[in-house]
Amino acid sequence: xHLDGLxxxxxxxxxxxxxxxxxxxxxxxxxxxxSNEPRVQAFLQxxxxxxxxxxxxxxxxxxxxxELGVLAGVPVAFKDNMNLVGTRxxxxxxxxxxxxxxxxATCVRRLLDADAIPMGKTNxxxxxxxxxxxxxxxxxxxxxxxxxxxxxxxxxxxAAAVASGEVPLSLGSDTGGSIRQPAAFCGVxxxxxxxxxxxxxxxxxxxxxxDQVGPLGRTVSDVALAMNxxxxxxxxxxxxxxxxxxxxxxxxxxxxxxxxxxxxxxxLMEHQSLSVEVRQGMEVAQRALGEQGIELVEVExxxxxxxxxxxxxxxxxxxxxxxxxxxxxxxxxxxxGCATLAEQTALSRAHGFGAEAKRRQMLGAYLLASGVYQTYxxxxxxxxxxITDDYRAAFERCDAILLPVTPTxxxxxxxxxxxxQMYAADLFTISCNIAGNCGISVPVGLxxxxxxxLAAQLQGPAFFDHKLLRIAHALERGxxxxxxxxxxxxxxxxx
Numbered sequence: 001x002h003l004d005g006l007x008x009x010x011x012x013x014x015x016x017x018x019x020x021x022x023x024x025x026x027x028x029x030x031x032x033x034x035s036n037e038p039r040v041q042a043f044l045q046x047x048x049x050x051x052x053x054x055x056x057x058x059x060x061x062x063x064x065x066x067e068l069g070v071l072a073g074v075p076v077a078f079k080d081n082m083n084l085v086g087t088r089x090x091x092x093x094x095x096x097x098x099x100x101x102x103x104x105a106t107c108v109r110r111l112l113d114a115d116a117i118p119m120g121k122t123n124x125x126x127x128x129x130x131x132x133x134x135x136x137x138x139x140x141x142x143x144x145x146x147x148x149x150x151x152x153x154x155x156x157x158x159a160a161a162v163a164s165g166e167v168p169l170s171l172g173s174d175t176g177g178s179i180r181q182p183a184a185f186c187g188v189x190x191x192x193x194x195x196x197x198x199x200x201x202x203x204x205x206x207x208x209x210x211d212q213v214g215p216l217g218r219t220v221s222d223v224a225l226a227m228n229x230x231x232x233x234x235x236x237x238x239x240x241x242x243x244x245x246x247x248x249x250x251x252x253x254x255x256x257x258x259x260x261x262x263x264x265x266x267x268l269m270e271h272q273s274l275s276v277e278v279r280q281g282m283e284v285a286q287r288a289l290g291e292q293g294i295e296l297v298e299v300e301x302x303x304x305x306x307x308x309x310x311x312x313x314x315x316x317x318x319x320x321x322x323x324x325x326x327x328x329x330x331x332x333x334x335x336x337g338c339a340t341l342a343e344q345t346a347l348s349r350a351h352g353f354g355a356e357a358k359r360r361q362m363l364g365a366y367l368l369a370s371g372v373y374q375t376y377x378x379x380x381x382x383x384x385x386x387i388t389d390d391y392r393a394a395f396e397r398c399d400a401i402l403l404p405v406t407p408t409x410x411x412x413x414x415x416x417x418x419x420x421q422m423y424a425a426d427l428f429t430i431s432c433n434i435a436g437n438c439g440i441s442v443p444v445g446l447x448x449x450x451x452x453x454l455a456a457q458l459q460g461p462a463f464f465d466h467k468l469l470r471i472a473h474a475l476e477r478g479x480x481x482x483x484x485x486x487x488x489x490x491x492x493x494x495x
Contacts, residue, residue: 003028004165008074008222009250011168012115015058015073022055022062022073026117029075032166033119041141042151042160044080046120047087051075054117069115071229076111077161077170080121081128081204082213084108087118091204092136093126095332095352105202106236107171107213114229119167122157126354127323128175128206130154131422132411133182135356140413143186145452149410152182155216159186162216169217169226173203175210176311177405177429180441180457183216184405187443187453189472190216191223194462195436196243199236207318208241210311210433220442220473224249227465245463252466253473258293260471262458263398266298273407273424277447281454282404285444288478289402294471299394299401303386307431310387312423313367313380314434320364326352359419388435391461400460400471403428405441409452428457438465440472444479 003025006014015022030048037043058073078084081091083101090096104112112118125135133141133156141156143149144164151160155172159182162170172179174192183190191214198213205211215226227249235244264286269279286296326332328348329341335351338344353361367376394401406425416422432439439459447454456475460468 003032003075003168006168007219008071008168008217009225011074012070012072012225015062016068018062022058022117023052025073025075026051026055029117029119029167032164036144036164036166039142039147040144040160040164041139042122042157042164042166043077043120044090044092044123044138044157045087047084047118050086050118054112058115058117069113069229070225071111071169072115074116074169075119075167076116077119077122077158077167078108079124079155079158079170079172081124081173082108082171083202084118084121087121089121089204091127092124092138093353093357094137095326097137097333103202106199106238107203107230110232111171111226111229114232116169116229122155122161122170124157125154126357127204127319128154128173128178129319129356129360131177131181131425132416133157134413135354137354143410145187146410149412149452150185152185152410154178156182158216159183159188159190162186162188162218169215169222171213172216173211173213174433175206175315176433177426179214179216180405180429180439181426183441184443184455184457185410185453187455188216188218189220189223189440189442190214191227191440191469192432192438193227193465194243194245194438196241197245197463197465198230199239199242201236201238201242205322207315208322209318210315212433220469220476221250221253223440224253224469227469245465247466249466249469252470255470257471257474259295261295261297261398262289262471263299263394263401264296265301265401265403268403268428271407273427274404275408277409277450277454278404278407280448281444282402282456284479284482285402285456285475288475288482289471291482292474292478294474297398299397301387301390301394301431303383303390304431306383307387307434308423308427310380310383310434311426311430312363313376314384316360316364317367317377318364320361320368323357323361328352356419384434387431391435391437395461400458400464400468403457403459405429405455405457409447409450409454432459437462438468440468442472442475
């Protein structure tokens with residue numbers, strides 16, 4: 001049995017109909033992982049026993065003619081900042097290298113309640129600090145299309161696991177583009193829901209006002225199916241930011257899009273960092289949307305250029321607060337042989353955290369210091385308000401906004417060594433998190449020169465997630481029917 005040709009919806013329908021068993025699907029996923037992992041390294045831990053136990057329960061319930069969940073028998077991988085009992089939750093950091101999950105995150109639990117099969121934990125940038133998965137304390141994940149290139153980050157393992165055919169669905173977390181960017185680099189669909197729509201309880205925090213869990217899949221339909229499971233039980237009382245947003249996302253996909261408006265920002269298409277291939281991909285996306293009856297209108301986000309500056313004040317400040325608990329005393333790695341408590345704390349943090357984690361925490365500590373807070377942190381929050389207001393004005397003219405995901409295709413390992421250069425690659429994704437809006441990355445083909453996946457990003461206002469998926473599905477449909485595109489839409493051998 002091969003998973004490559006089956007969508008999550010097809011797997012769930014096939015298991016429910018008895019065309020194949022959940023155990024067969026689980027074993028096929030385990031075989032795909034065993035075959036691909038030496039090259040891709042998407043997983044930090046494969047939970048074979050949990051997967052086969054879950055599959056056996058699903059098969060037993062089907063044999064007893066009991067109702068099955070919407071993800072019955074669908075293999076799913078989880079980013080390693082999400083707790084799942086029976087697995088480690090390390091955040092790809094030495095600081096949490098031996099931590100065994102004592103409870104299960106709500107987002108994980110809801111997929112398991114929908115009868116998904118837990119295949120394991122995926123690699124990531126340490127504590128989600130990065131855009132390439134190179135900052136993992138254990139090993140880098142490689143892009144399934146070209147093993148010499150990065151898969152993106154920080155949810156690089158989750159994107160690579162789907163792109164390589166190991167699983168049809170995965171969960172990632174997005175603080176400034178960490179679902180959408182790796183989805184774009186790996187040629188899969190990745191959604192960042194509206195802030196609060198998906199519970200963050202049980203997910204190790206980076207930036208508490210920015211983080212959002214979301215699904216990655218091969219198609220928009222699969223992402224919509226996963227969203228159905230994630231919101232099925234409504235608001236999570238264990239997460240104070242959780243919102244009740246119960247919508248049947250899947251039923252929204254085929255509703256009419258004619259007459260809907262998508263905003264474009266012409267000046268962004270001339271941005272100096274934008275590669276020729278990415279511009280070409282955006283032109284393909286615009287044409288496909290127009291052919292589906294969607295009107296393209298020009299809009300502006302005048303303060304978007306300030307989003308990176310605001311993010312790298314707010315994000316590190318919140319990260320410093322969230323990671324202060326890992327002190328070598330109560331939580332995390334503990335340096336042996338220390339004579340004093342002060343020495344133990346200092347050495348545990350020095351040796352437990354990697355370079356990027358230290359860099360962001362040191363920056364956050366500085367930004368929150370007395371005398372500095374008013375100079376940087378408060379203005380960053382003011383910029384956040386301006387960006388949110390810009391979106392509000394733009395969405396008065398359109399239903400969604402079309403943007404690039406990244407300025408370039410996935411880069412080669414070692415090609416981007418300057419941290420500030422890597423930060424700048426998030427120009428088109430960060431503002432969505434700052435405003436708390438929803439966004440999605442959709443593959444639009446392969447670059448003519450690089451042969452690497454290209455993607456377009458759609459952003460919508462808060463709680464527009466179901467309609468955003470409808471527009472994304474129309475884009476996907478338009479791409480599939482567009483015979484004039486110079487880009488390969490779905491073919492190509494993975495390296």
